[in-house]
Amino acid sequence: MDIAPLILLAAGGTGGHLFPAEALGVELIKRGLRVRLVTDSRAVRYGALFSKDMIDVVPSETVRGRSPWQLARTGIWLAVGTATALNVIRRLRPAAVVGFGGYPTVPPLMAARLLRVPSVIHDANAVLGRANRFLSRHVSAVATSLPGVLDRDPALRQKTTTVGTPMRPAILAAAAIAYNPPGATGPLRLLVVGGSQGARVMSDIVPGAIERLEPSLWSRLILTQQVREEDMTRVRAVYDRLKIQAELKPFIADLPARLASNHLVVSRSGAGTVAELAAIGRPSILVPLPGSIDQDQFANAGVLSQAGGAIRIAQGDFTSDRLASEISNLLAEPARLTAMAEAARSVGRLDAAERLADLVVKVAGI
Structure with a gap:
């Protein structure tokens, strides 16, 4: 044979x-x-x-x-x-x-x-x-x-x-799930990821941004965040104090399903992440990793932002105030989130x- x-x-x-x-x-x-x-x-x-x-x-x-x-x-x-x-x-x-x-x-x-x-x-x-x-x-x-x-x-x-x-098959399965924008009073699902090793900047900025949101949003928020082990205690302390429903993990094994089930994603803009956001069709706030020789993550994020599927924020501008403002504006406009999801999907193959x-x-x- x-x-x-x-x-x-x-x-x-x-x-x-x-x-x-x-x-x-x-x-x-x-x-x-x-x-x-x-x-x-x-x-x-x-x-x-x-x-x-x-x-x-x-x-x-x-x-x-x-x-x-x-x-x-x-x-x-x-x-x-x-x-x-x-x-x-x-x-x-x-x-x-x-x-x-x-x-x-x-x-x-x-x-x-x-x-x-x-x-x-x-x-x-x-x-x-x-x-x-x-x-x-x-x-x-x-x-x-x-x-x-x-x-x-x-x-x-x-x-x-x-x-x-x-x-991979898990992404193709997630891509079959249509985007469902948040309702006026229902849960608000937010996913925060920082790349394969996690990103300290997310632990530094995101908890402060969540604290700056209108308190009326805290009870509706369902947050999943990738957090490095060394940052876990300080990040969890903020969410516990605010009584945020938060799941914190150093590594998210089922990321495709998480991408599909959330209303908004905050992430680095590695090539794989950007491609998966486009394939599944989910709105995002992207923070390119600074300092690379070719600025590849900045260029990757630009593909989605130019299509209207993402907001790109340079790390120097990525503050808790700025992130809180962007999240608040997006969650207040479900139609805009839906349009961003469709725009992201238009880029995916x-x-x-x-x-x-x-x-x-x-x-x-x-």
Whole structure:
């Protein structure tokens, strides 16, 4: 019996990289192909599709500074990872390798190039990430979530296809749930998330914003907030004092269902979060992570804000007073929330996994 071709998926060990890889994996399995994941040790926390026997861990390192010592250390670890990835690819003989960003994708994609295995990278951001930018000239094809990402580079534009961000099954299920705006006197559901590791700024700003809301809203508010363990006590103390119905968690495992069930989302604007808000169609207040070299989160949030589906607030302007004002205004206008939900949904693509799978199969020649 012939063995089905194998597609090796490579992703950094955070949800923003792993969830699109999982979504593509589901689609490829539907088509009768085999998949495996190569990543770093953080992946087990996020992967629902990939069991431990489907994962190969390859050493890697992120560029953390520009000093000669830091660059040398990163180079050594990436070289070790590439040697390990060469052995993995020789052993598994994949038909293609697909990378989803993050420095753990560099060793397997470089190993694929050295062994002349077809390869694809996918980038979900409005600005190509550093690892993918490095890899883009060494792969067979580039897939982006958003149009125009590489329009200024003719050489890369020719091998670039816009496919959207592949959505895992839980997001597709959540996308089938219509947005239901808050009633005049009913519950007000607010979700606050800060990325895969949580964000301290949310713990610093959101409790003060809730305290500044009209007291008549406190009894109606149902709040779910991602909070780091070290911030849990101080955040909970504020909500307990205000008698807010609040669920605080360091990690929200069922995030797709939470996105679908809430009236308003306050969040960072990582590529995965923005794509999921668009796919499900939920209004949001987005606070881009500052300080990144490419300002990718600011650009990501801009996609939704320009469409009318989100309010983008730079972190320097993100104060308790400003957030309280925005929340109050939105909750007072259910029709505006509904319009924002529809605008966000207009940006989303639910067939991205199929489109990316088509590209991968074409590149692999299977």
